[in-house]
Amino acid sequence: MQNFNPNQKLIYNPELRFRKEEHRCVAYTIDDFFYSPDKVSILLPQEVIMLLLFDGEHTFSEVASNMAYVFGMESNDEVDYNKVLFNSLEALEKRTNIQPLVMDIAEVEASLIKQTQDRYNDPSAFIIPKEKIIFDPRDLRLSAPLSVNYNVMTSCGFKCKYCYHPLVPVKELISLKRLSIVFKELKETGCESFMLTGGDPMLRPDIDELMQSLYEHGLLYSLSTKSIISEDRIKKLHEKAGLRGMQISLDAADGKIVKNVLGITDDEYFSKAIQMIKNLQKHGIEVRVKAVLTSYNADGLADYLNLLNDLGIRRMQVVQYGRSGTRHTDDLYPSDEQMKRASEVVRQFKEEHKDVELTAGGFEKAYDEPVVVEKVTKENIFEKRAICNAGRFSLTLMPNGEVFICEQLPYDKRYVLGDLKTQSLAECWNGELMQKWLNPPERNIFAENSPCKTCPEEYYNECHKVYSRCLRFIYEHTGDTLTADIKCPRYHFEKRRIT
Template identity: 25%
Template sequence: MSLRIGRSGLVGRASASFPIPGSPEGTGTDLAWIDDFWSKAGEHIFCREDDGALILPPNRVYKVNATAASLIAYLKRGGKVAKLKLPSAEAQRDTALFFGDLASLYRGDEPVNGTVSAETYSFSFTRLPVLGEIALTYRCNNACRFCYAGCGLTKSLTPFLTRRPARPTADYKHIIDIFADEAQIPFFSFTGGEPTLRSDLEELIAYAQQKKLITNLVTNGTLIDAARAHALKEAGLGSAQVSIEGPSADIHDNLAGRPGAFTETLAGIKALQEAKIPTQTNTTITRANLAVIHQMPAYLASIGIHRFAMNLFIPTILGEEADRLFVSYEEIGPYVDAVAKEAKKLGMTFFWYSPTPFCNYNPIARGHGNKSCAAADGLLSVAPDGSVLPCSSWDEPIGNLFSQSFRDLWFSEAARFYKEKRFAPAPCTSCESFVACQGACPLYWRYTHSEPSGFKKT
């Protein structure tokens, strides 16, 4: 009885909070601890028999063999390891070792039992998406200078995004059905725009919970008071990610495009925390906050945040504003390392979201995991009108879930263009790191009209 886990790249997006059970008592032939571990962690562990994708929170992806996938499916159906009639002592030992390593991976520890092996990454590592997001509206009460959807901005590469009309509640329930039943993703985010502008947000969260999906809310936090936070909690919201662009009002408000936004965001974070909703933050790194991002860990810790993320501004806007905010791949590395160093000192969890060329900044070597482009691959991104975008920042839909079936769309020629990374700059395709790096973000190259210069040919 062979149970194996293959380890490769990670898909990084918004994170969901999860419980951390203690270490197992033993991993020899003792199986008694497994059912207890599963009772605490099982609802946050997902395995698809369709493609063998094992998905652990917040968004780590592994591959398991058919035996392991079947065993996890058995537990998901309410089965108990204690009731299994394993055919031999060897099978009992393999089961104990497998779950010992699974428990280690779940906790974020290095597995030691030998059931985890490196697996060469390929563009078909998963057949179905790992994460989903629904932009419920492109309306927003802020006017962020770096907004990918052009909310509140006049000069944008993607102005039509703001004109994609929102749909009624029933239509988004249909999208949630697709997420659960066809895409088979375990968790997804409500985004925008600002999703809290929708009065039906709580109804949609509750519906997703009925479908056994874990939800995350990506928000600026400014419209969340104690009553709204309580309503979100009661609806079943799994976690929230709040955008905060600097450690002070002058920096944050400047980037958010509205005086007073910083104070309102802090109040929103406090309301979410008091409602016991697991909350982390995200900061978009631009030229306007680059000099102070190393201060973010200490500031966030001071307001009770222990998990936070950052991403690099990728311009979807034209003109001088984009030029003023732009930070290049060549210079970002030391700043990310400085943030990671401060976070480690404070015992905080830091997520780096953005893909970068390995020749400029290798996220795997620095412990951030593989942040290659997930466009129309690991990510299923849905615009307010049902259009499926390669990612929330990319303005070229591959179809629409209100007029096409998910399978026809997801496995279409348009989707394969992104899955096979045909957009990668020519020098990247001959680089020894291409399969893992995948040329980083194509929107970056579209903006800069350039190509990587530090690649190594195979």
């Protein structure tokens, strides 16, 4: 954590958001393109109030004095309250992995300072009676979802070589009328945003009206597509549906390579995509462009990045191809030499274009391999595990209104957690299927050779209640989901390449 001058005026990070729950508070960040909650963390009420004291109007020393006053700390000349505040911030940054928590106002645009100051006018609103506070930093199960990953369609007009999506047809669509009710419930319970994905979301017949409904309900949304959208439609989406940004997937600066990788027959697709980018920019819609690095396009990465720069794109992402459980061929992996050259291209581009946000680099082989420990203990058994967000602070919505564990699993009723077509948000979020997912299953569901069969009770319960098994990765390894998480040291498998 950086040191602060006692006379610096500071404000809490404008990307930070807070929520008060019955027994604790929640902090998370929201990015300014996808609006997707990240780094969700459990905070004590006093930690939120401490951060809100950084309002951009007071110096670090003044905030330290205000903190001492607000929290009733005894006046003592021997106590360095600046040091107390610094240590508190440092510990909180380490626990939440949110950096920075506070910023010098000189680093923040004036308009953003005003928005941040106006977001939470009354820090005392986060007070929770001491006897009601329950603090468990690993319990990320919130009273309602912060975000929705909306799999608008599970169909797509492209046949991308690298696609991870199962693309299992779900033909019935939840009605726009019903969705508008769901949107209202989500907004009222503190949902921040929707990510419109698929398949291709633009294949839903009333997608424009759906986006307009999200906008009218005050829900931020992001859209990712490869579909070509006309200029007239772009203009209407901006004006009526509040479309502010769009992610376009375009994998190369060579139209023939793009056509091959996407599995399409349209010889004009590349030129149409470039024109669409220009039309989006013309109507004030920010464009983010993403590519998947494969053996097919790696050699043209420099030309690709230069093309995007010439188009005025300021947000770019290049992700390395990764194996999925739906379709994979080894020829998609870039060679060692291609990865080395691509990494150097990215390094050089970042050096020469510091005004561009390029998310890429460090391309190299990666493997799934067993977690090996000398002896399984309570200290190491979950060391490599991540907490699944499904049913904890996020929700995946399928085209038919069903709530699903993960969009990267094939459609199967076993993975359905509720149905917003027939249930209210509260009924779904707190329903029987959701509770079943968030609690340990009967051991008889597991394959006979699964370590879950013989896992000690304390580990078994914690595994499912705190973390949940990552069904996506289990499915990619086994073709089913009836065994342990691949990051469990009790589970053994053959090492395999994934990127």
